Amino acid sequence: MNTINSNEDFFERYISLNGSTIVYKTLSSYQNIYVTERTKYEGSQGKFRMLQFSFDGIQGVINLEQPHALAASYSRITVDLINHYASDFNKGFIIGHGIGTVSSFYSHKHIVTAEIDPIVVEVSKKYFGHTGKNVLVGDGQALLKNLGSQSQDMIFLDAYSSSEIPSHLTSKEFFNLTNEKLSDPGILIINYIGMIKNDKFLHTLHARISGIFPYLKVFATNSKKKTKQNLFLVASRRFLEDYLPQEATPIQINGK
Structure with missing residues (x-):
């Protein structure tokens, strides 16, 4: 086993x-x-197994007593938003494998997942029961470039290094690329960990995406929470109607 760095003692x-x-x-x-x-x-009892890269982030969680259920609220919200805004999607591309929760949920669809870390893929198979099917090891942006124009009905960005999205996956170039690869009714959905208020990068992210996609919705797991939480951005070239997910709340991002 490789040696964990000096953060190990703090994490433990x-x-x-x-x-x-x-x-x-x-x-x-x-x-x-x-x-x-x-x-x-999240208030439930069970035998929960989690993949973590840092103490303040969870990349995936399953309840070993109910392995096929969506144990985490952010997974349920993601599926809720996809089912509403892209209910009949056929092809999807996910950046960030984690334990493969969303790809496994849509195993009947044609979904390809990009994961830069091969060890994450192996851990997902050994400890979380993922098949490893349709997972490509490599940088998500580079792999997305290889796909045909307008070939994807759904792109889900769920990639993290520690608790932050890699910077090249939040660039104007990246969002232009997603726009090129999405079909006309397709959606881009992003899981972003941040704050509703006083989060400068959330405003930057919102501005970059809305400068490319004419329609953009933002949802918070808890609209009253002042610290960091899972926020979801859904963008498309087509009109996105208002929607109230079961476990999230629509929010407005205004000003700087």
Whole structure:
């Protein structure tokens, strides 16, 4: 096993305070990788297994007692938004594999996932039961460039290095590329971890996307929360009607 860097002791102290245990840990070329377990998650009891790259982020979670259920609210919100705004999509492209929750949910669709870290793919198979099917190892932007114009009905950006999206996947060039690859009714959906207020990068992200896509909606997991949370941006060239997901709230991003 590779040696975890100096953040290991802090991570282990932190998760022990939250009642978690480490099942597996290693160091890839890109990040620390931990598989942890706990008995409570988002107010529910069970045997929850999580993939983590840092103490303040969870890249995927399953309840081993109900492995086919969507254990995390952000996964349920993602599926809710896709089902509403792209209910009849045929082809999808996901950047960021995690444990493969969304791709597994849509196993009956043609979805390709880009994951830059091969160890993440192996961990998802060994500890989370993913098949590894239709996962390409490589940079998501580079792999997306290889796809045909207007070939995708849904692109989901869910890539993180620690708790931040890699900067090249939030650039104007990247959003122009997604616009080129999406079909006319297609949607781009982004899982962004940030704050509703006083989050300068959220405003930057919103401005970059709305400068390319004429329609953009933003949803918060908890509209009253002042600290960081999962925020969802849905963009398209076609009109996006107002929608109230079961576990999220539409929000407005105004000003700077």
